[in-house]
Amino acid sequence: MGFLRQVLVIAAKDLRAELRTKEAINASLAFALVILLLFSFAFDPTEETTREISGGLLWIVFAFAGALVLNRSFARELPNDCLDALIAAPISGAALFLGKAMANFLLVLAVELVSLPVFGIFYNVRWTSQFGELMLVLALGTWALTVIGTMFSALTVNIRLREVMLPMLTYPILVPALLGAMQLTTGLVAGQPIGPDTVAWLKMLIGFDVVYTAVSLVLAETVLVG
Amino acid sequence: MSAVAVEGVWKFYGDFPALRDVRLEAAAGSCLALIGRNGAGKTTLLRIIAGFSRPGRGQVRIFGNAPRETETRRQIGFIGHGISVYDELSALENLTLFGRLYGLADPRRSALEWLERTGLERVRNGLVREFSRGMRQRLAVARAFLHQPSVLLLDEPFTALDDRAIAVLQTLLRQALAEGKTIILSTHQLREALELASHVALLNRGQAAFSGPSTPEMAADPGLVYARYGEG
């Protein structure tokens, strides 16, 4: 069975299992809303301030809420020793990793797409003027979050304090990607399209995604099979 | 060429040798019962044969190939301590998933067939988390047999099975042997295992203290091998 088909089978399995219980996605959404609420106390949301921090705020929400989904990614294989069965199957570690990453990507994206309008309402911000480019940045930033988070979910799957270790390891690595995503998002939410002085962030984000996707695919088998 | 050949396998956890120079062979069509105390290394050895971990020294060959090669993985069916099926999916969804992963021509049809053979066809759309323990075990068996592997590796398969599940498993194993498949099972339940086993191997502190054909004496007195070759 071809690589792509393997990836899709794994992704479909993860999505079906998650959508049936909705545990991770509900927790993630609730957490996102809570953070948005808490931040409203952290500063006085005048239009000026909100516009300056919109990118930062949104990506903090996405990163933290996304971690809840990513944490479950390999953890869901632990009950009943399902991970054994996946490793024993004649699929490559890279396919297993990529399938899970894709499922996670869609789940985290779903949380983000719900959070955005809520953000707009809570903070009285019209964020739709550069919708297309905003979606592009959302996708690229979320993929960075997903790739690193899925890979580290595999690394931390059966160690102590997994829920603490995963964010601790993931966020420092993501600093450049989050930084770039925040810069781009702030501009786009304020209504400015990506211009010559911000396009470098876009290139960096794409570079980040490419490099870490490649490294993860290469190392996936090593991580999954001792 | 034997079906499964364990050639001088050592396994280290750090510097501690969990397995020491284990040499075993299982010919095609034979059933090897792997016995030994807790901590002797049975699970470790089975997992190395199945390809879940690599030996520190030595190698395992299944029909002459390494266990992790893609084609070899198709030939292996493994039942470990967990049932390795998803609680949130139905029995049919689980088996269809594994059918697809193993590249079966018609995953759904094979899934339905094996649900029938393990007596689960009536609950095929039930979620696994609602199953009784015996049903879960039978589904695990179905998963392992689904892709018609030629080598079956079972880690204490009879432990904590209800009678119906034991009967189903024994039937399937006898059929598999009749079809020329190779079985290695580790067990504490010597009686059930020795009914099926053509060969016996005793692991003691990571070493193969005894290996050879099973004899009527052993079947009559399962503790015999322990007494003669084990320690204490």
Place this chain on the structure above:
Amino acid sequence: MREKILYVLGIAAIAILAWNINAIARLPEETEQGVTFKIIFFHVPMWAVAITAACAALLASVGFLVTKNFRFDAAAVAVTEVGLAFTTVGLVTGSIWGREIWGIWWTWDARLTSALVCWLLYAGYLMLRKAIEEPTQRATFAAVFSIFAFLDVPIVVFSIKWWRTQHPAPVFWAGGSFPPDWTKHLLWNMAAMLLLGIVMVAVRLRQEEAQREIDSLRRTAHTL
């Protein structure tokens, strides 16, 4: 024999440092920043050692993944710990210096921020190791994380620098002119710090091997 070499190297390092510090203290003060500028004699070498440690950690990690030889794993942890120590000292002394001269403990300038991120990455490596008990898995996963961390370092430095060109913050120490005859002091300090680093790695390696032996003896004892 090995210990004697280490002692000699260690003493040599300290001697060079002592002599050099003396020489640096006597150098004329730099026109723009005065005494503050001389911190460059210590910070630059410290960063040099930290970066060398990072590269060594990468090589050790890749080496382990390729060969499965645990010596590489021991090297990786030793080098990362020493690198982390140097980075910590660099951050703390930098912060104290900033407090002395400019009155603030911290500023989010490019260098400090990047250093902090790198510190977090390597601290994360050590935390990951602590959380995994089984030695082979620990070595493998740590090696993978180390590779991810190393790839991140240039991206972090570049993006934070670029962010700070767009949103400047107070800088703890700017360029200033560097007289060419001072270079030799810088290089001597670098040599001394590198030597120190090597000694520390060697000591740590020793300790790591001893620890592994104890662990395996303990496991063997359990089975008796």
